[in-house]
Amino acid sequence: MKAPFRYYDFQKDISGCGVFGVINTKRELIPGDMPIKAMCTMHDRGNGLGGGFAAYGIYPDMADKYAFHIMCDTQAGLDKAEEIIKSFFTVHESQPIPTKRTPVIKNPPIVWRYFLTPKQGMDRPQWRSLDEKDFVVNVIMEINSKTPAFVFSSGRNMGAFKGIGFPEDIAEFFRLDEYSAYIWTGHNRFPTNTPGQWHGAHPFTLLDWSVVHNGEISSYGINMRYLCEHDYKCTLMTDTEVVAYELDLLVRKHGLSLQMASKVFAPPFWDEIDRMPEEQKKAYETLRMVYGSALLNGPFAILVSDGTCLMGLNDRIKLRPLVVAEHGNNVYMSSEESSIREVDRVLDNVWAPKAGEPVIVKLED
Template identity: 55%
Template structure:
């Protein structure tokens, strides 16, 4: 498996996301159709999907999606997994031969729970334990890559146009309540399977159109809190920042978004005193977590989805609602393609997050 040589791969992209806030599950057809429409925004060097609610039978297990360069990497990784986890089920992820998809790695899936004694001796909470294991796997085992590791969700990605990747993974056979997708347009690398979006950490997945010019700053900031950025792509800092703020620091999601895409100082200047104090504090304390440069991102997690634009809207982002279903996408057409008459459709303002929260998961 090729790792990209360069950090922070500059790329143009398409993103799309669909969520049924009532928890109703639906097949991957819609998301494939939506992202396929934006073929012009990709160049065949990367595509991927994140799907939530797809493993109801193993909803309490951590679902590891893995890429292996070779059998040796698989053996070493499985040894590691077995050492730390009780694995309920393991096996290759079903795929379908698609002519345009080449050089695929060995793709496996494991449903696992941390071993009690390992958890106890580590002194970590299960999520943190899993997160550490993922970071270790990625960092230490050559030729192995954790594609996703959350519960009741999974990421499916690779090198190719997203609709081909969707077909390759047979996503029409899955049903989930949240789907996100990404079509990639890297400019100076061949693309590699691990480098495709979504990027994930535990149940958190990120698809990202854009480029973070603040990557170096964000990365060093995350470093201080133990996050190692190994993926050679700026997208991972989005996941880590969200993880740091929402999971580890217990901050409301909106607040985390306001850290990543805060209002301008002159806007803060005009706010009422309470807000002014709040935003001043946010920017003062979390300045290095501000994400600069153009981006539209869709972050999904077990019970919600957030779409966020950079502070001056250098990348497109459109949102729509129809009933319980929330749509976000790079382009309006990609929504209309699957939902011709939405109740409401709008272009979120720069820095204004679009947040969908799950009411309940329906079986």
């Protein structure tokens, strides 16, 4: 295919999307202005069809409750979701998510939040034997697949805020400058294979997990089928959704470390494995055989958090940019060094991680 003389006539730009993340290892709160400013620097990585943020530590007064953020086009749809919620949870607070009238945000959905404690099972005997988090995941899957509403955030002491617009538009709409958090991630979307839609914007979340992604998961089909075998229902037709669900499966349910899960996502090539010492070789062969259907194929740079850490990971041949920087108690990860320097001009260390090698920064106890 020959490129048009005017490059901006391209209908598809697979190098788009921008990601940013920051973690303060001492849990010192970072004002929302910082990630918003960083994402503004990468404005041209998006096209206005998706933007969003995830923030950890924003609900300290409800830290032990599940915070469900729900979006829906109609009140009737929200009522159906609330009926399911009240069947399985004790509702401690129910309120609209604070928003601000923003001229560029057209026809936003209803956005609502609930602070919840599970009742555990109730009228579903088959759910009574589940542990608490499996129970919560099952309820989320039921709402997302059987009602017009969508749970776009469900962790504790955290929240995702996303929609159609540039990140700065979404931040203004959700009044994110009024929040402070010890971990932030942000995303500027340039949709390549799916339409821009509110629930299809990043971050993608499940329980405390949140994922932002630059790239294209070409293994989406086999990843989705693999997840369906483990009772995860992919309803968004967007490739990044599978990353959030796979993290929950591999780390929470199967007990893999984040380091090991990253080797499932971006494993060494077979010829590299063949050259490893015998014990290491057996470990990687086992991962490839057991979790072959969970491998993420295609170009990607992802940022992941579960409220205790921030991880950055590239695909195994580094087809998308990722930069990491440190200053004091703050560690930054971004698609561009410029966005980091925009919010912190004095950095102690800056580097680009190697392909397939995760950078995992944990909160101090």
